Amino acid sequence: xxxxxxxxxxxxxxxxxxxxxxxxxxxxxxxxxxxxxxxxxxxxxxxxxxxxxxxxxxxxxxxxxxxxxxxxxxxxxxxxxxxxxxxxxxxxxxxxxxxxxxxxxxxxxxxxxxxxxxxxxxxxxxxxxxxxxxxxxxxxxxxxxxxxxxxxxxxxxxxxxxxxxxxxxxxxxxxxxxxxxxxxxxxxxxxxxxxxxxxxxxxxxxxxxxxxxxxxxxxxxxxxxxxxxxxxxxxxxxxxxxxxxxxxxxxxxxxxxxxxxxxxxxxxxxxxxxxxxxxxxxxxxxxxxxxxxxxxxxxxxxxxxxxxxxxxxxxxxxxxxxxxxxxxxxxxxxxxxxxxxxxxxxxxxxxxxxxxxxxxxxxxxxxxxxxxxxxxxxxxxxxxxxxxxxxxxxxxxxxxxxxxxxxxxxxxxxxxxxxxxxxxxxxxxxxxxxxxxxxxxxxxxxxxxxxxxxxxxxxxxxxxxxxxxxxxxxxxxxxxxxxxxxxxxxxxxxxxxxxxxxxxxxxxxxxxxxxxxxxxxxxxxxxxxxxxxxxxxxxxxxxxxxxxxxxxxxxxxxxxxxxxxxxxxxxxxxxxxxxxxxxxxxxxxxxxxxxxxxxxxxxxxxxxxxxxxxxxxxxxxxxxxxxxxxxxxxxxxxxxxxxxxxxxxxxxxxxxxxxxxxxxxxxxxxxxx
Amino acid sequence: xxxxxxxxxxxxxxxxxxxxxxxxxxxxxxxxxxxxxxxxxxxxxxxxxxxxxxxxxxxxxxxxxxxxxxxxxxxxxxxxxxxxxxxxxxxxxxxxxxxxxxxxxxxxxxxxxxxx
Amino acid sequence: xxxxxxxxxxxxxxxxxxxxxxxxxxxxxxxxxxxxxxxxxxxxxxxxxxxxxxxxxxxxxxxxxxxxxxxxxxxxxxxxxxxxxxxxxxxxxxxxxxxxxxxxxxxxxxxxxxxxxxxxxxxxxxxxxxxxxxxxxxxxxxxxxxxxxxxxxxxxxxxxxxxxxxxxxxxxxxxxxxxxxxxxxxxxxxxxxxxxxxxxxxxxxxx
Numbered sequence: 001x002x003x004x005x006x007x008x009x010x011x012x013x014x015x016x017x018x019x020x021x022x023x024x025x026x027x028x029x030x031x032x033x034x035x036x037x038x039x040x041x042x043x044x045x046x047x048x049x050x051x052x053x054x055x056x057x058x059x060x061x062x063x064x065x066x067x068x069x070x071x072x073x074x075x076x077x078x079x080x081x082x083x084x085x086x087x088x089x090x091x092x093x094x095x096x097x098x099x100x101x102x103x104x105x106x107x108x109x110x111x112x113x114x115x116x117x118x119x120x121x122x123x124x125x126x127x128x129x130x131x132x133x134x135x136x137x138x139x140x141x142x143x144x145x146x147x148x149x150x151x152x153x154x155x156x157x158x159x160x161x162x163x164x165x166x167x168x169x170x171x172x173x174x175x176x177x178x179x180x181x182x183x184x185x186x187x188x189x190x191x192x193x194x195x196x197x198x199x200x201x202x203x204x205x206x207x208x209x210x211x212x213x214x215x216x217x218x219x220x221x222x223x224x225x226x227x228x229x230x231x232x233x234x235x236x237x238x239x240x241x242x243x244x245x246x247x248x249x250x251x252x253x254x255x256x257x258x259x260x261x262x263x264x265x266x267x268x269x270x271x272x273x274x275x276x277x278x279x280x281x282x283x284x285x286x287x288x289x290x291x292x293x294x295x296x297x298x299x300x301x302x303x304x305x306x307x308x309x310x311x312x313x314x315x316x317x318x319x320x321x322x323x324x325x326x327x328x329x330x331x332x333x334x335x336x337x338x339x340x341x342x343x344x345x346x347x348x349x350x351x352x353x354x355x356x357x358x359x360x361x362x363x364x365x366x367x368x369x370x371x372x373x374x375x376x377x378x379x380x381x382x383x384x385x386x387x388x389x390x391x392x393x394x395x396x397x398x399x400x401x402x403x404x405x406x407x408x409x410x411x412x413x414x415x416x417x418x419x420x421x422x423x424x425x426x427x428x429x430x431x432x433x434x435x436x437x438x439x440x441x442x443x444x445x446x447x448x449x450x451x452x453x454x455x456x457x458x459x460x461x462x463x464x465x466x467x468x469x470x471x472x473x474x475x476x477x478x479x480x481x482x483x484x485x486x487x488x489x490x491x492x493x494x495x496x497x498x499x500x501x502x503x504x505x506x507x508x509x510x511x512x513x514x515x516x517x518x519x520x521x522x523x524x525x526x527x528x529x530x531x532x533x534x535x536x537x538x539x540x541x542x543x544x545x546x547x548x549x550x551x552x553x554x555x556x557x558x559x560x561x562x563x564x565x566x567x568x569x570x571x572x573x574x575x576x577x578x579x580x581x582x583x584x585x586x587x588x589x590x591x592x593x594x595x596x597x598x599x600x601x602x603x604x605x606x607x608x609x610x611x612x613x614x615x616x617x618x619x620x621x622x623x624x625x626x627x628x629x630x631x632x633x634x635x636x637x638x639x640x641x642x643x644x645x646x647x648x649x650x651x652x653x654x655x656x657x658x659x660x661x662x663x664x665x666x667x668x669x670x671x672x673x
Numbered sequence: 674x675x676x677x678x679x680x681x682x683x684x685x686x687x688x689x690x691x692x693x694x695x696x697x698x699x700x701x702x703x704x705x706x707x708x709x710x711x712x713x714x715x716x717x718x719x720x721x722x723x724x725x726x727x728x729x730x731x732x733x734x735x736x737x738x739x740x741x742x743x744x745x746x747x748x749x750x751x752x753x754x755x756x757x758x759x760x761x762x763x764x765x766x767x768x769x770x771x772x773x774x775x776x777x778x779x780x781x782x783x784x785x786x787x788x789x
Numbered sequence: 790x791x792x793x794x795x796x797x798x799x800x801x802x803x804x805x806x807x808x809x810x811x812x813x814x815x816x817x818x819x820x821x822x823x824x825x826x827x828x829x830x831x832x833x834x835x836x837x838x839x840x841x842x843x844x845x846x847x848x849x850x851x852x853x854x855x856x857x858x859x860x861x862x863x864x865x866x867x868x869x870x871x872x873x874x875x876x877x878x879x880x881x882x883x884x885x886x887x888x889x890x891x892x893x894x895x896x897x898x899x900x901x902x903x904x905x906x907x908x909x910x911x912x913x914x915x916x917x918x919x920x921x922x923x924x925x926x927x928x929x930x931x932x933x934x935x936x937x938x939x940x941x942x943x944x945x946x947x948x949x950x951x952x953x954x955x956x957x958x959x960x961x962x963x964x965x966x967x968x969x970x971x972x973x974x975x976x977x978x979x980x981x982x983x984x985x986x987x988x989x990x991x992x993x994x995x996x
Binding site: 129130198201202203205206209210211212216236237238239240241243244245247248251255256257258259261264265266267270274639 | 810811812814816819820823824826827828829830831834835838841842845846847923924926927929930931934938952
């Protein structure tokens with residue numbers, strides 16, 4: 001066996017060989033790795049956690065606009081009594097897609113964007129544990145998202161769209177009641193995004209546990225890293241539950257199984273249980289990253305360390321645990337029996353405690369601080385106040401008799417929008433403004449940023465505040481119209497006006513991004529510096545935007561808020577004084593001798609295979625066969641891919657960080673399928 | 674969940690041993706054979722209960738006994754074949770978290786259905 | 790030539806100083822355990838779905854007692870159980886550097902797994918001919934879904950074992966990669982313990 005033959009199948013051995021003729025002879029060109037860090041290919045084949053994070057963010061923003069447009073159609077339809085903007089059937093599809101899009105394709109990937117970009121930086125790592133799997137997670141998510149969204153177009157405008165609500169109760173989701181392909185798109189699309197989330201959660205858990213820099217013990221990690229870690233654990237254990245539920249649904253619809261076939265004796269409550277066993281942890285999967293973001297922003301702009309770090313972390317962990325024991329509060333009116341109602345009622349009241357701890361800690365962090373109300377800080381304070389309103393209306397649901405009155409009314413809609421928009425979206429937007437200079441190297445305009453914040457905040461309260469009243473007046477959610485004599489007209493009109501105010505605010509936010517980018521380019525792309533906000537954690541200790549290799553040298557961490565403590569010390573009288581400027585401490589990104597994982601073709605090819613399998617399941621099983629061929633081929637390509645391409649430009653030298661992933665995460669690649 | 678993670682300093686010893694490539698005490702093949710024999714005997718006994726039905730025991734007692742034997746088999750494989758008895762404790766904690774959570778959540782669900 | 794290459798490969802893929810991880814555990818092994826923790830909830834969901842549904846059939850409808858062939862399933866369960874033993878032999882032989890032994894045990898494990906899957910295929914066809922299809926009733930749907938998922942996991946495991954076997958034949962599976970075998974072994978044992986649970990709950994519980 002010649003050396004050249006062996007290089008194809010022996011990733012590690014190519015590492016062992018010096019770049020030379022043995023490598024240059026590649027019998028099969030496809031087994032080489034893509035090269036270069038410029039142009040569109042560098043994005044498609046990237047394994048860099050920062051680029052993947054940016055792509056997650058961009059995709060989430062795109063889906064946010066899709067879901068937002070759907071929301072506007074809902075509000076247009078409901079603006080006046082007997083609305084006739086869209087028909088009742090289309091209305092079902094629109095509100096379902098609005099919910100599914102906003103939860104699975106906006107809130108989760110936008111949190112994943114921050115997780116991908118920031119998590120390795122905050123723990124001082126070079127990249128995630130499995131860079132190629134990370135790329136796969138993104139492309140797989142995108143495949144699922146596009147499949148879901150394409151349901152609005154395939155076979156006619158909103159003809160084959162999921163229309164069972166985001167929780168898609170059985171038996172309404174069966175072929176009998178929903179004969180078109182919409183629910184199939186729901187089942188397959190969410191299954192695919194579920195694979196993405198699961199792979200990503202394994203990857204990030206291993207990253208946090210294993211890739212921390214020297215001295216970065218778990219209790220020195222920033223609160224955001226902690227909250228993201230807990231989120232990944234929740235995903236890890238919650239995704240398989242929805243996977244089971246979706247498989248059962250898929251089997252029922254595609255192959256005539258009986259899982260939710262009441263005529264065959266099935267109990268459709270099984271779907272509700274499985275869905276909410278996933279669904280309630282999902283709520284914390286959505287909100288904990290936003291909590292983490294707020295916990296980074298508030299200390300920075302209060303110039304104080306986070307109040308009660310240990311309590312902050314412990315309450316996050318407590319939420320992670322207790323989130324598993326409250327799911328049946330979504331089912332108080334489903335006939336689960338008095339004992340179950342009482343038990344879940346009590347556990348739901350308890351889970352308010354750790355959440356309350358968080359709110360109090362944020363307030364205590366601000367108390368006595370030197371507050372700077374920048375745009376991110378405004379968003380963070382917005383989260384604290386708006387989320388608290390949503391949390392309080394949530395506590396009213398925990399009381400079962402009260403919940404019985406509120407279930408399926410607009411009161412519930414008001415509640416979860418205060419949590420999801422007021423807590424999660426505001427938090428993610430705050431994070432967007434906060435880390436924009438780190439990610440792109442320039443600031444967003446503060447004036448436009450603040451203006452957009454206020455418009456969004458006012459629009460948000462105009463939209464969802466009145467829904468509390470509408471709900472208590474008895475307006476059901478998910479009705480396509482209401483009569484004029486029901487007394488819902490006024491507050492519905494207010495809500496519709498509010499929705500368009502939100503849209504205006506989002507437009508201002510987008511304009512701000514465009515304008516700030518344009519102004520920065522016109523000004524000759526000035527450097528914003530590593531640390532524009534005078535912040536505390538490690539991601540600010542490197543150049544902006546973060547260089548491909550993150551840090552020039554390995555950082556040795558000695559405590560919480562390491563970066564802050566390198567900038568500031570105390571004088572004899574105990575006053576905080578600056579010891580060094582940020583640019584003196586921060587790495588300038590000039591070290592080009594860092595060994596980085598090479599880009600790879602296979603993550604996107606593998607996801608393409610999954611996408612084909614997905615469409616095949618819905619339309620034609622031959623397509624599944626084609627997808628499987630692509631999928632298996634991509635897996636073996638993945639495994640056989642050389643660990644590294646010695647001909648790739650630069651980034652080779654003495655300083656190896658050893659995280660050449662090639663050929664090392666192949667086991668996972670196989671089990672993923 | 675994440676609290677179970679040992680501080681890196683704590684695991685330094687175990688990990689150093691591990692990193693040196695199988696430096697930790699590997700059980701001998703003979704031990705594996707003994708475990709396999711135990712598993713085989715247990716399986717034989719499980720199947721025996723099916724045919725003999727152990728008259729007079731009643732279904733509940735039978736189920737309890739089967740579950741106990743199942744658990745013993747489960748943990749024999751996990752502890753010896755999967756090395757958890759000898760490996761870093763973090764694996765044990767991660768895996769048991771999944772096992773216990775799955776049991777708790779699904780048994781709670783079946784309880785809500787008044788299954789038992 | 791081959792020896793020097795193997796030695797060189799060993800120095801480069803064994804954990805080096807630069808490969809330091811915070812826990813000292815390799816990323817791959819940690820990831821596999823994290824993944825197995827997640828799998829518990831997948832199989833837990835399928836098993837409880839089965840338990841919940843198996844009795845929800847009409848009177849006179851075809852049920853577990855009508856189709857199960859306990860002697861047959863006991864034998865195939867025993868085969869899968871023993872494949873775990875051969876799997877640990879595969880791991881311990883590669884740790885010792887006994888590459889030939891490793892190949893033999895990998896192949897044996899895969900063959901035992903294949904025997905189990907073949908038994909399952911036979912069982913499914915037998916049940917089907919007795920009138921229990923996937924769509925027949927809730928017992929049929931739940932039974933085939935649960936055991937089918939398990940069978941798919943075994944099949945994936947066989948494919949991974951065969952891939953290891955081929956790697957070994959081509960000389961790419963030396964002692965420095967013993968952990969790869971160990972990790973796939975973990976997956977294999979997990980599939981085995983899931984079957985321990987399924988065998989007891991599905992087949993042996995009094996119907």
